[in-house]
Amino acid sequence: NAGVTQTPKFQVLKTGQSMTLQCAQDMNHNSMYWYRQDPGMGLRLIYYSASEGTTDKGEVPNGYNVSRLNKREFSLRLESAAPSQTSVYFCASGGQLRQPQHFGDGTRLSIL
Amino acid sequence: SQQGEEDPQALSIQEGENATMNCSYKTSINNLQWYRQNSGRGLVHLILIRSNEREKHSGRLRVTLDTSKKSSSLLITASRAADTASYFCATDAETSGSRLTFGEGTQLTVNP
Numbered sequence: 681n682a683g684v685t686q687t688p689k690f691q692v693l694k695t696g697q698s699m700t701l702q703c704a705q706d707m708n709h710n711s712m713y714w715y716r717q718d719p720g721m722g723l724r725l726i727y728y729s730a731s732e733g734t735t736d737k738g739e740v741p742n743g744y745n746v747s748r749l750n751k752r753e754f755s756l757r758l759e760s761a762a763p764s765q766t767s768v769y770f771c772a773s774g775g776q777l778r779q780p781q782h783f784g785d786g787t788r789l790s791i792l
Numbered sequence: 793s794q795q796g797e798e799d800p801q802a803l804s805i806q807e808g809e810n811a812t813m814n815c816s817y818k819t820s821i822n823n824l825q826w827y828r829q830n831s832g833r834g835l836v837h838l839i840l841i842r843s844n845e846r847e848k849h850s851g852r853l854r855v856t857l858d859t860s861k862k863s864s865s866l867l868i869t870a871s872r873a874a875d876t877a878s879y880f881c882a883t884d885a886e887t888s889g890s891r892l893t894f895g896e897g898t899q900l901t902v903n904p
Contacts, residue, residue, distance in 0.1 A: 684834070711890050713891075715894075720801075720896060721896060722880060722894040722895055722896040722897055723835070723880070723894040724894075725891060725892075725893075728890075728891060730890065738891070770834055770835070772834075772835075775884075775890035775891075775892065776890045778822060778823055778840070778842070778884065780825060780827075780837035780840060781835075781837065781892060782837070783834030783835045783836070784834050785832075785833050785834045786832075786833075786834055
């Protein structure tokens with residue numbers, strides 16, 4: 681019962697490097713989400729995808745892009761990483777029809 | 793901006809005591825959810841209360857919702873050391889679709 685799987689779990693980047701965070705869910709959910717969690721600030725929504733083929737900006741989208749590759753997979757890309765993007769990134773799925781969201785265990789990203 | 797604000801930010805109690813956490817929010821909601829996060833892990837859904845409900849129970853958890861005051865509380869009875877975690881409220885606003893807005897969380901420590 682994998683649920684939501686995120687890769688990698690940890691990553692260190694240098695300023696200006698790019699990388700893609702991967703997320704996959706096996707619960708047949710239509711909606712998927714990317715959040716970032718910073719100390720003392722809770723979770724903030726970066727992007728979400730209400731269904732396959734659609735994506736929308738959340739509260740803090742600047743510096744990020746997303747791709748909803750298929751129903752299972754939703755990736756988050758940092759094109760040119762900045763130290764302000766050091767954070768823990770969580771992917772989630774579900775949430776439609778007033779159902780709860782299901783979270784992965786996060787990617788801890790440090791940008792030097 | 794954070795829809796939910798939680799109080800207290802941190803709470804330390806002894807095993808067997810009850811723990812109460814509060815959440816306030818700003819806009820009209822469809823429902824309010826509580827999530828738990830163990831250190832280094834993703835969020836796990838605990839309980840959902842709809843806007844037309846005033847109280848809900850699940851095991852040792854009791855949630856209340858006062859829409860006139862735009863506030864909710866989570867009570868954990870007979871706490872255990874294993875309840876040590878961060879607890880977050882999340883609101884599903886009427887205009888947000890399936891998107892949630894999270895509070896900043898309460899860090900609960902239950903001492904054995």
